[in-house]
Amino acid sequence: MTATLWDTNGAEIVKALASERRAAGALASGLALTLVVVTDEHNVAEAETAATAAAAAHPCRVLVVVRRRLDTDDRLDAEVQVGGLLGANEAVVMRMYGRLTLHAESVVLPLLAPDAPVVTWWHETAPDRLAYDALGVLASRRVTDSATVDVPVKGLRRRAKDYAPGDTDLAWTRTTPWRSLLASAFDGGLVTATSAEVQAERGNASAALVAGWLQARLGVRTKVSDSGGPGITAVEVRFEDDERLRIDRPDGHLATLSRTGRPDRQLPLKRRELGDLIAEELRRLDSDDTYAEALATVTGEKDLSDRDPMRTHVWRDPTRKAAKPATKKAPKTTKKKTTSKAGR
Template identity: 30%
Template sequence: MTTTTEARPAFATAWETDILDAGAIQDELNKLWATLGGPRHGGQAPGEMVAEERYGGGQFMRANTLNLLAVADTDKHIRLIEETVRNLTDLQPSRTIILITRPTSDTDSNETHFDVRVELLESTTPKGEPSVRFEVVTIRSDGQTSGNLPSLVTPLLVAELSDFLWWPSGTFPRHTLFHDLLGIVDRLIVDSAQLGRDASGIDTLRSLLDYDSGAHLLGDFTWHRLSPWRQLLAQFFDPPNVQPCLDTIEQVSIAYADVRRDGSSGFPAALLTVGWLASRLNWEVIEQLERRRSGGWWAPLRARTGDHGREIELRLTPDTSPHAVFSLRKVQIIAGGDAPGQFTIERTDSDDLITSSESPSMPPVSRMVYARRPTDQRMLGAELQRFGRDRIFEEALALAAKLIP
């Protein structure tokens, strides 16, 4: 049984201003906490939920965990950020700062303008657990003032807490604000699917690992969506009598959603899957991807087996069928030689995957696996609890980038 958490506004205030004053925003937050009878400042131990006496009796928990910066440049991503933050279950940021950037409609105006809203949100669970209260500051700016936002929001970050940046759209590579914000955060969260069908998107993502000598930690929603695929592919080769097939793989074929349900692309997911397989099995990139006349991409890989190694054919094919609306549609691995076999995973709907395998050492096996696609709340919640590096992801990303022409 799943426990759901909903956040409702406790108190909020909003105003318009020509000058963004961090002190005024902090004063408003203090007033809201005072109205509730709660503390004006967090507890003494960063990373914990702090219990405080609630005005009128009982208790609530004040989040004292991390700062979350989230940037939206479309109505779609404004809704995504607000709904996701309000429905986080396992961990709430102490303070979420939502930056909404829009090109100004009056291109001749030199006036700065900000809309500011500060809120205290309260999360409750149906089990009657203590409420958790956390702060949300929303700043809407026009296009001309967005370049000043990093210096303006820095004083709003709660001291001694880690700072996370979530940029859910695919506009970050070409946005000046993104590169400016990288200088003030500890961890970056993106969704590589939003980068689209261009193969260079993965290389753009990999380049973020080199930013200032790799000082920033990177998380990717697409990598989370691939978790059941990685687990099931690995399980194919758990039986000892099937493991020899790993040394005779001849072909890897991946069908991906040309256009996902949200309008993004499954191509980055296909590249990351290849990167994961190749980095785990010590395969090398011989040549970069080439376009196939029939559509999709082709490239040779080399496995370090024996004195001479062996070549593996890689095929990446966009799927435009009505069922191909998620990241991956199908992954097939074919082994030959002395240990032949065929191993396939196919998504049938948002909840289920079908796996099938066949080799001389075992009879054909097919089964349906419940693998519901993770929600944005679940993926963001998982990323907010990760403070270290994901080296397997980084190695998969680095190898996938080598395939980019």
């Protein structure tokens, strides 16, 4: 069931959602959480597809916020959908115009599923400080993606500087299969590690995080080198007595696990779809201390897990230009006219 509302308001959306739920027979709420998706018009279709795939594993209410033009009259258009392709889930896609885009939380708050945690995902470049966006402040879990930044490694430094427990990054989520495979390989009782290396395309944020994770866990310096990609292509750990553990994935699909003294093994290590990444993040709603440890190691920021998990909204108006610092002009100096005694 789908309802489309043009030039509407938050109260009308709440009524339409209740009406669609009754029509679909969803009288009782079995929703586990609310997923707030912040995106732009260019990425809204991809965001909807990923959110729908994630919602298949986690009954939730999906609220998609599409911020349109700021330099126009305030307006709100919405699409409300319950059931259908969403299964037991609900979705509201809201397109906001004008200064309403700066106050999206006023529309979103009444739509949150009752007594359920909130996850906010920016399917676009997230603000430098997540507290600039009130949609991040109301969430207990905040999902960003450093891969969307022009220079992903700089994006990691930005996320570390602004980090609060509950933050996570899809660049980290992409490393889960690599970390699982490496951890299982270590179960065989390998000796002490002496060095490690991650090979990936240049500037890959996931590679930097894997290197940070290895360095934090093994206590050895880990190098990241350029292999051309796609993504991470290999991880190698060297040990005492010339032992070596290496995982190669040159094509983004199949990996080869090599270990000194044992035959090579081929294992599936496919690059995952966006919906799978979001579904993984929805499985855990507590803070990820392992991610915080890896991020701290990569960026040099200290004690990330000890920071206050509560965020306070910091108001910032993007239409208001920052005032230029006042500069004082140097006072004019007048030279005294002097005459020599001989000229008197």
